[in-house]
Amino acid sequence: MILVGIMLVTDLIMVAIVAAVYGGKTKYQSGMILGIHLPKEVISQPEVVELTQKYKRNSRYFYILNLMLGCMVCPLGFWYTSILMIVWSIWFFEFIFGSMKSLYSAHRKLYEIKIKNGWGQNPAGLAEASVPDEDYYWRKGWYENPEDPHFWVQDRYSSTNYSLNIGRKGGKIFLAVITIGTLSLFIWMCVMFVRMDFTPVRLKIDAEHVKITSGYTGAEFDKDEIEEIKLIEKLPDEKFVRTNGSADGNQWLGKFRGSKSGACRMYVWLKETPIIEIKTDKYTIFINSKEDGQTEKWYEKLN
Numbered sequence: 001m002i003l004v005g006i007m008l009v010t011d012l013i014m015v016a017i018v019a020a021v022y023g024g025k026t027k028y029q030s031g032m033i034l035g036i037h038l039p040k041e042v043i044s045q046p047e048v049v050e051l052t053q054k055y056k057r058n059s060r061y062f063y064i065l066n067l068m069l070g071c072m073v074c075p076l077g078f079w080y081t082s083i084l085m086i087v088w089s090i091w092f093f094e095f096i097f098g099s100m101k102s103l104y105s106a107h108r109k110l111y112e113i114k115i116k117n118g119w120g121q122n123p124a125g126l127a128e129a130s131v132p133d134e135d136y137y138w139r140k141g142w143y144e145n146p147e148d149p150h151f152w153v154q155d156r157y158s159s160t161n162y163s164l165n166i167g168r169k170g171g172k173i174f175l176a177v178i179t180i181g182t183l184s185l186f187i188w189m190c191v192m193f194v195r196m197d198f199t200p201v202r203l204k205i206d207a208e209h210v211k212i213t214s215g216y217t218g219a220e221f222d223k224d225e226i227e228e229i230k231l232i233e234k235l236p237d238e239k240f241v242r243t244n245g246s247a248d249g250n251q252w253l254g255k256f257r258g259s260k261s262g263a264c265r266m267y268v269w270l271k272e273t274p275i276i277e278i279k280t281d282k283y284t285i286f287i288n289s290k291e292d293g294q295t296e297k298w299y300e301k302l303n
Helices: 002-022 046-078 081-116 169-198 294-302
Strands: 152-154 162-164 202-205 209-213 219-222 226-232 240-247 251-258 262-269 275-280 284-287
Touching: 002 046, 002 081, 046 081, 081 169, 162 169, 169 240, 169 251, 202 294, 226 294, 240 262, 275 294
Parallel strands: 262 284
Antiparallel strands: 152 162, 202 209, 209 219, 226 275, 240 251, 251 262, 275 284
C-alpha cells in the first residue's frame, strides 16, 4: 500500500515538472521559442504560430495520457512488486523518450522554418561560423559542435540543466556508456525482481543440516543450532522492519528486524498459513509455502 502511494505521488510530481519545463517552451523567452532564436517580430508569423500551437496541443494530450497511464500502473503493486517495477520502468522510459522526441521534432521544424525564411544566418555556409546564437549546432535538438572543446554546455530547454556535446568523441563515448549502463541496470533489476517474486522458497533438510533457498537470499545452519521450532498461524504481534529484501502485500522476503524477535530471516507468504518459526542463536526464521501441506511436511522433518 505504501509503495503504491509513493509511486502515485512520484508520477504526479514527475509529470508536473516535465510539463512545466518542456511544455512551456512555446513562450518567447530569452529571444527563443522551442530552443530556437527568432526575431521578436516574426513570432506572430502563421508558420510559427501553427507549429507552436500544435506542439502545445499535442504536449497537453501526451502529458494527460501519460499521467493516466502512470496512475493505472501503480495498482499493480497490490499484485506483485516485480510486475509494478518492470511495467513502471517501461512507462518511465516511454514518458521521458516521448517528451524529448516531441520537443526535438518541433525544435527541428522551427529551425527549418527559420532558415527557409532567412530569419537567421546558417553557419553551414559560412567559413567563419559567426552566428552568435549557435542555433546550427542545436539543429537536431541536442548540442553537436566538434569545434567546441567543452564537454558540457548549458541546456537550451532548461537553464538549470547541462547538455552533452555530442559533437565530441568523448561525448559520444559517454552517451554510449550511459545508455548501455542504464539498459544493463534495467535488465538486472527486472531479473532480480522476477526472481524475488516467482522463485519458490525451498527448504532442504538432511540429518545434520538445514538449507533455505529463495529468489533473493538464503540461510544455512546446523540442526544443533536450533533452539526452538514452532508452527504458528500468523506472524507474532510485533513491529518488523525490513533491512534488506522485499516486502509487499504478498510476501516478505529477506532480512528483517523485529521489535521483540530481533534479527529475522523472512520467507513468508502473508496470505498463507501456517508459518514455521525457527529460533537459532543468530536469528529467527519465519518460513511457509504456497503449496498445500508443504509447510506441515517441513515442520515434521525439522522435528
